[in-house]
Amino acid sequence: MLDIEKNQNRTTHLYMEVYEYYRKLILDGKMAPGSKMPSLRKCSQELKLSRTTIETAYLQLAADGYIMAKAQSGYYVTEIASHQHINNQPGTHKETYYRYDLASSGVDKESFRFDLWSRYMKSALRQNERMLTYGEPQGEADFRETLSDYIRERRNILCSPDDIVVGASFQSLLQILCPLIHEVYPEFHRVSFPTPSFVHGSTVFGDYGYEICYRNKDCDVVYVSPAHMTKWGEIMPVKRRLELLKYANERHHLVIEDDFENEFVYFQKPTPSLFGLSGGQGVVYIGSFSRLLLPSIRISFMILPPELLNAYKKKAGFYNQTASKAEQIALCQFIRDGHLAAQTRRLKRLYSSKLKQLRRSVRQVFGTGCQIQVGAAGTSLALTLPYEKSGDELKKQASEKSLHLQILKESEKDVTVLMSCSSMPVQDFIPACELLKSVVFD
Amino acid sequence: MLDIEKNQNRTTHLYMEVYEYYRKLILDGKMAPGSKMPSLRKCSQELKLSRTTIETAYLQLAADGYIMAKAQSGYYVTEIASHQHINNQPGTHKETYYRYDLASSGVDKESFRFDLWSRYMKSALRQNERMLTYGEPQGEADFRETLSDYIRERRNILCSPDDIVVGASFQSLLQILCPLIHEVYPEFHRVSFPTPSFVHGSTVFGDYGYEICYRNKDCDVVYVSPAHMTKWGEIMPVKRRLELLKYANERHHLVIEDDFENEFVYFQKPTPSLFGLSGGQGVVYIGSFSRLLLPSIRISFMILPPELLNAYKKKAGFYNQTASKAEQIALCQFIRDGHLAAQTRRLKRLYSSKLKQLRRSVRQVFGTGCQIQVGAAGTSLALTLPYEKSGDELKKQASEKSLHLQILKESEKDVTVLMSCSSMPVQDFIPACELLKSVVFD
Numbered sequence: 001m002l003d004i005e006k007n008q009n010r011t012t013h014l015y016m017e018v019y020e021y022y023r024k025l026i027l028d029g030k031m032a033p034g035s036k037m038p039s040l041r042k043c044s045q046e047l048k049l050s051r052t053t054i055e056t057a058y059l060q061l062a063a064d065g066y067i068m069a070k071a072q073s074g075y076y077v078t079e080i081a082s083h084q085h086i087n088n089q090p091g092t093h094k095e096t097y098y099r100y101d102l103a104s105s106g107v108d109k110e111s112f113r114f115d116l117w118s119r120y121m122k123s124a125l126r127q128n129e130r131m132l133t134y135g136e137p138q139g140e141a142d143f144r145e146t147l148s149d150y151i152r153e154r155r156n157i158l159c160s161p162d163d164i165v166v167g168a169s170f171q172s173l174l175q176i177l178c179p180l181i182h183e184v185y186p187e188f189h190r191v192s193f194p195t196p197s198f199v200h201g202s203t204v205f206g207d208y209g210y211e212i213c214y215r216n217k218d219c220d221v222v223y224v225s226p227a228h229m230t231k232w233g234e235i236m237p238v239k240r241r242l243e244l245l246k247y248a249n250e251r252h253h254l255v256i257e258d259d260f261e262n263e264f265v266y267f268q269k270p271t272p273s274l275f276g277l278s279g280g281q282g283v284v285y286i287g288s289f290s291r292l293l294l295p296s297i298r299i300s301f302m303i304l305p306p307e308l309l310n311a312y313k314k315k316a317g318f319y320n321q322t323a324s325k326a327e328q329i330a331l332c333q334f335i336r337d338g339h340l341a342a343q344t345r346r347l348k349r350l351y352s353s354k355l356k357q358l359r360r361s362v363r364q365v366f367g368t369g370c371q372i373q374v375g376a377a378g379t380s381l382a383l384t385l386p387y388e389k390s391g392d393e394l395k396k397q398a399s400e401k402s403l404h405l406q407i408l409k410e411s412e413k414d415v416t417v418l419m420s421c422s423s424m425p426v427q428d429f430i431p432a433c434e435l436l437k438s439v440v441f442d
Numbered sequence: 443m444l445d446i447e448k449n450q451n452r453t454t455h456l457y458m459e460v461y462e463y464y465r466k467l468i469l470d471g472k473m474a475p476g477s478k479m480p481s482l483r484k485c486s487q488e489l490k491l492s493r494t495t496i497e498t499a500y501l502q503l504a505a506d507g508y509i510m511a512k513a514q515s516g517y518y519v520t521e522i523a524s525h526q527h528i529n530n531q532p533g534t535h536k537e538t539y540y541r542y543d544l545a546s547s548g549v550d551k552e553s554f555r556f557d558l559w560s561r562y563m564k565s566a567l568r569q570n571e572r573m574l575t576y577g578e579p580q581g582e583a584d585f586r587e588t589l590s591d592y593i594r595e596r597r598n599i600l601c602s603p604d605d606i607v608v609g610a611s612f613q614s615l616l617q618i619l620c621p622l623i624h625e626v627y628p629e630f631h632r633v634s635f636p637t638p639s640f641v642h643g644s645t646v647f648g649d650y651g652y653e654i655c656y657r658n659k660d661c662d663v664v665y666v667s668p669a670h671m672t673k674w675g676e677i678m679p680v681k682r683r684l685e686l687l688k689y690a691n692e693r694h695h696l697v698i699e700d701d702f703e704n705e706f707v708y709f710q711k712p713t714p715s716l717f718g719l720s721g722g723q724g725v726v727y728i729g730s731f732s733r734l735l736l737p738s739i740r741i742s743f744m745i746l747p748p749e750l751l752n753a754y755k756k757k758a759g760f761y762n763q764t765a766s767k768a769e770q771i772a773l774c775q776f777i778r779d780g781h782l783a784a785q786t787r788r789l790k791r792l793y794s795s796k797l798k799q800l801r802r803s804v805r806q807v808f809g810t811g812c813q814i815q816v817g818a819a820g821t822s823l824a825l826t827l828p829y830e831k832s833g834d835e836l837k838k839q840a841s842e843k844s845l846h847l848q849i850l851k852e853s854e855k856d857v858t859v860l861m862s863c864s865s866m867p868v869q870d871f872i873p874a875c876e877l878l879k880s881v882v883f884d
Contacts, residue, residue: 029602035591106575118567121768125560127476130521132865133548134737168610168740168764175617179649203760207621208650295576296767298610318645322610324766325738326563423574 014049018057026066026077037067037075098399100432103406105295105379106423111350112294116339117330124329135321135328139166139301143332147287147301150335155259156276157285159303165312168298168322170258170286171204176319177284177302178208180311181221181254188220188254194229201258217247221254226274227262231408231418233378235265238272245278255283261291263344265377266352280305289331291379291422292344299323299331351379354421358429362419365433379422382408385440387415398439403432415440456491460499468508468519479509479517540841542874545848547737547821548865553792554736558781559772566771577763577770581608581743585774589729589743592777597701598718599727601745607754610740610764612700612728613646618761619726619744620650622753623663623696630662630696636671643700659689663696668716669704673850673860675820677707680714687720697725703733705786707819708794722747731773733821733864734786741765741773793821796863800871804861807875821864824850827882829857840881845874857882 025031037043037058044051058075061067067075125131138144144161151157167173181188190211193202201223202212213219224244226236236244248255257274265271275285280303288300300323304312334340355374362372362383371384387394391407394415398405409416417436424432467473479485479500486493500517503509509517520539567573580586586603593599609615623630633647634655643665644654655661666686668678678686690697699716707713717727722745730742742765746754776782797816804814804825813826829836833849836857840847851858859878866874 025600029604030600031594032587032590032603034587035594104575109570109574112570112574114567114570114573118564121563121567122560125556125563128551128554128556129476131556131736131738132551132554133546134732168614168766169762171762172610172614172617172764175614175649182649199760200762203757207617207624290576294573296573298764298766315645318641320611320613320642322614322740322764324610324740324769327766327768 015053015056015060018043018047018049018054019060022057022061023066026061031077033077033079035077036073037077039074097402098404099402100428100435101404101424102417102419102432102436103404104420104423107291107295108347108350108354108422108425110425111343111347113339113343117293117334120330120334120339121326123333124326127329130329131325135323135325137316137319137321139164139321139323140325140328140332143328144301146332146335150340151285151287151303154341155262155273155287157273157280157303158276159280163280163303163309164301165304166299166301166321166323166328168300168324170288170300170302171200172322173286173300173302174201174204176312177256177304177308178204178210180304180308180315182208184307184311185220185254190216190219191221191223192216192219193223194225197231198223198225217244218251219253221256222248223256223258224274225258225260226271227265227377228258228260230375230382231378231406232373232380232382233261233264233375235271235376241272241274241277245274245283249278249282253282256286257283258286260288261378263292264348264351264379266348266355267376275303284308289340292340292347293331297327297331299327351422354426355379355381357426358419358421361429361433365430365437380418380420382416383419384409384414384416386413387440388413391415394439398436401435401439403435403439405436457495457498457502460485460489460491460496461502464499464503465508473519475519475521477519478515479519481516539844540846541844542870542877543846543866544859544861544874544878545846546862546865547733549733549737550789550792550796550864550867552867553785553789555781555785559735559776562772562776562781563768565775566768569771572771573767577765577767579758579761579763581606581763581765582767582770582774585770586743588774588777592782593727593729593745596783597704597715597729599715599722599745600718601722605722605745605751606743607746608741608743608763608765608770610742610766612730612742612744613642614764615728615742615744616643616646618754619698619746619750620646620652622746622750622757624650626749626753627662627696632658632661633663633665634658634661635665636667639673640665640667659686660693661695663698664690665698665700666716667700667702668713669707669819670700670702672817672824673820673848674815674822674824675703675706675817677713677818683714683716683719687716687725691720691724695724698728699725700728702730703820705734706790706793706821708790708797717745726750731782734782734789735773739769739773741769793864796868797821797823799868800861800863803871803875807872807879822860822862824858825861826851826856826858828855829882830855833857836881840878843877843881845877845881847878 038046040051040054040058043054047054058067062069062075066078068078069075141161144164144166147164148159148161151159165173165176167176190213191205192213192215195214206212222244224236226241229236244255255274259273262273273285275283282305284305285303286300289297359372359374359381362370362381366385369386373382391410395405395407406418407415408418480488482493482496482500485496489496500509504511504517508520510520511517583603586606586608589606590601590603593601607615607618609618632653632655634657635644637656648654664686666678668683671678686697697716701715704715715727717725724747726747727745728742731739801814801816801823804812804823808827811828815824833852837847837849848860849857850860
């Protein structure tokens with residue numbers, strides 16, 4: 001709090017102390033632009049200073065541009081302070097707008113039926129009685145039932161609603177899973193991920209003290225994403241899946257199957273899940289909907305094998321459910337009414353066609369002087385171009401032209417960038433490629 | 443249709459046949475939760491039975507939790523069928539329906555303006571462009587700005603939107619906080635909680651390897667909930683708050699202030715927050731809305747002091763946001779339009795009056811043979827009654843009469859139960875007390 005010494009001998013004016021106090025708060029960003037200053041009356045009471053003193057301080061702050069008066073309302077912190085504030089703070093998360101975003105993992109904005117989803121949400125919110133209580137720690141019972149039907153049909157996975165744990169994100173689920181693994185398998189210490197780009201997963205395991213390795217089948221826990229082995233959609237062949245399960249099973253390793261983007265396996269039938277292949281022995285299955293619905297809807301789920309499930313049951317009540325109850329209820333009915341299946345078909349067609357189109361656009365713009373990698377799944381390709389400066393330099397120069405890039409690899413002679421087609425409209429493919437070309441070759 | 447044999451020889455009561463008929467329909471899912479029962483008049487006409495018979499059957503169905511009455515509207519099917527279905531599965535987390543729930547932490551169903559919230563959600567869902575992308579890891583920028591204004595006004599806490607981290611629940615936030623504490627203060631090992639009932643918090647710290655203590659001011663991390671020191675709403679006096687801060691500050695301990703139920707401090711002015719008193723030095727502030735809005739809306743936030751904030755900034759991108767984006771957007775506008783403040787005033791008045799009423803009802807039913815503890819905050823009181831059997835036994839016997847209890851303490855001679863007024867309608871206070879009395883003294 002402001003510590004105003006009311007020493008009569010002091011030469012500085014009291015109002016200047018009030019002025020400095022608020023000026024600092026505003027510059028430090030502790031009072032955001034647009035926020036209201038305390039009323040003169042309230043401020044004068046709190047600081048035990050006369051109203052005139054406060055008013056003089058406010059008038060000075062207004063004169064210097066830190067606050068502004070609004071008629072019959074009071075004083076508000078101005079924008080100017082915020083500009084200074086943002087510039088002052090290093091390392092602040094900024095969300096920049098790009099004209100072309102090749103790195104985005106958003107969804108195609110034409111693909112989602114907002115009105116339909118909004119109807120389901122409205123109907124969920126009307127279930128007043130249900131909204132009045134905390135959700136079940138494990139996830140809403142009817143939703144888990146629907147999920148177990150859904151993954152039986154789509155992924156040939158047989159499990160009871162009881163084996164399913166719902167959470168807001170796969171990270172929330174890993175934050176429950178890690179302590180369970182520690183409890184059931186205290187001898188486990190090392191976790192393998194497919195690539196360092198699985199940073200959201202490896203962060204959680206790192207937080208719980210696990211050692212992180214990459215593509216190391218001799219780890220105690222093997223985290224795989226069979227339909228998304230790389231950013232450009234390489235998938236794990238069935239033969240390799242069976243080998244992995246056999247190897248892990250013989251050594252009593254635990255496999256975590258993150259079934260991300262399994263819906264977007266284009267060039268063959270959806271590949272069998274590890275959980276299905278193993279009969280649920282020694283495999284944790286993680287599924288999510290962020291690529292099928294809106295990324296902003298936060299619902300994921302995991303299926304636990306028996307040992308971990310038993311340990312979970314004992315602790316279930318100690319974890320709050322993180323996923324929104326309304327969204328669980330809405331998604332439950334959405335799935336039951338067949339909309340998720342329809343949305344999956346629609347997106348699969350759309351992304352398959354967009355990915356082909358993107359590939360054609362890249363060929364057309366870059367000719368044969370580039371190398372393209374496309375996997376059997378996903379919404380992205382990897383493009384390797386000759387480039388002798390650093391990847392960071394390329395990213396920076398592209399950013400200056402409002403083009404957002406993600407660098408996948410770089411060497412002394414070339415650089416590999418990710419090109420994602422999911423959120424970009426088709427008509428932007430050629431202009432985005434041309435822009436990238438101009439940055440790389442100019 | 444119901445085939446009532448009006449055989450005069452039958453000994454079972456007619457109303458039991460009506461009861462069984464509807465009970466079966468509900469359990470088989472043929473009458474969905476929320477659907478309306480036929481009116482007494484209509485049912486009596488159709489079944490050619492007296493209105494009294496039907497009414498008796500309905501009352502029994504209601505007493506057993508299959509249907510519930512809504513004033514001036516009629517009877518509606520409850521969610522009991524879906525719960526029973528789950529109950530049939532062994533090992534499942536059970537959510538049982540109770541006629542009287544003295545342990546519930548739900549909200550008063552008359553208090554929440556569902557239509558209003560639904561409007562804000564709809565308007566959030568209409569922001570199509572915004573819903574297409576993942577949320578900011580730290581929480582939506584405009585929401586954090588609104589939060590910083592809100593807590594400045596309500597809790598006299600000065601912080602920048604940049605200091606705030608949003609998450610689906612306080613547990614999600616602790617799961618980010620624990621690794622940060624470990625990184626910044628690797629020498630910290632022991633965490634103190636007010637009582638063992640803070641199981642959701644202590645579970646997370648336990649998962650990260652911290653040793654848990656209770657009311658131990660010499661721990662490295664001191665977790666306190668100043669407006670909710672006990673389940674019956676004891677608050678931490680300002681003098682004690684200042685002492686705690688001084689003690690922690692001298693020893694460089696970290697204080698975590700869980701500001702749960704600070705809104706429901708009745709008998710004095712809202713007490714100052716530790717974060718505000720300390721100027722944000724060495725204190726992490728955690729706030730939530732589950733007691734003001736619907737428990738099913740999953741949004742909490744924390745304010746980090748500088749050292750932890752710096753460590754967070756470096757890792758922010760590695761954690762997905764867990765709170766629903768739509769709910770963040772809706773709540774942001776809900777707060778800006780003054781509805782949260784209004785809802786807080788409404789609830790404070792309501793709970794204060796209900797708590798007084800509950801106290802009167804307890805006195806009326808139990809007379810002077812009981813001891814009542816009421817704190818200065820919250821929605822519950824603690825009732826101590828002479829009872830020589832075990833608390834578990836009391837709980838079980840109450841449960842058989844569809845009364846849900848939480849046992850706070852027990853000795854050889856007496857037992858202390860929690861009585862929460864938040865979700866129970868006032869007209870149920872006396873019947874619930876009578877039922878408890880019959881279980882204890884019969």
